[in-house]
Amino acid sequence: MTSTESTRAAFDAKAKSYEEGRLGGWYRAQGELVLDHSRLQAGSSVLDVGCGTGWLLRRMARRYAGITGLGVDLAPRMVEAARERARVEAVAGLSFVAGDWMRIDPRLLVEANSIESADLVCCVSAFHYFSDPALAIEKMFRVTSPGGRLLLLDRARDRSLMTLLWEAIHRLLLRDIVRFYRSEELVALVESAGYGEARVAAEIRKFLWRGKLNTSLVLISATRP
Secondary structure, three states, rough: OOOHEEEEEHHHHHHHHOOOOHHHHHHHHHHHHHHOOOOOOOOOOEEOOOOOHHHHHHHHHOOOOOOOOEEEEEOOOHHHHHHHHHOOOOOOOOOEEEOOOOOOHHHHHHOOOOOEEEEEEEEEEHHHOOOOHHHHHHHHHHHHEEEEEEEEEEEEOOHEEEEEEEHHHHHHHHHHOOOEEEEHHHHHHHHHOOOEEEEEEEEEEEEEEEEEEEEEEEEEEOOOO
């Protein structure tokens, strides 16, 4: 089984309990942080890369009238859960697609879901799974509207021995490709893709935050010129 297949299987297994499980509050808190920095207009378009069960897109659709949201996730069962939750909660304007972001043509993806480009591209706690981080952001840039924004939230290596330990566990024991980055590395990757005004918009470094022993997160905000 490849690293991608292993990751897909792991998240498929979590799909039904992802939002309500032991770390559900921690996952939602990350979404809330991105939501607080989203600053969308009514009718905006949003692309969520690594959308999971679609919690963030559902919250955005409730906060901002008439948005069009597209979520893409590696795990098909996560996508099934996202569609079902949006249906049950009667949240309109959202589409969800199962696929590997590293293999998807992003232009065809958005066009197939009635979005010309995205006013906001989000990637929440998924970036460390991408095998080619520079390409992953470049593909996000391609479908960001001129003047549109990127919000990238991920665990950060900055001053976090626990994050370094968790990366080692992933690589040595779980045998996957997870890699965490320092804040300045993320900013540099975002700028290299073509985004401007790249900056650290928020940081969280706490113990026992929202049910997690140790949390080291950084939110990068950037704009497509």
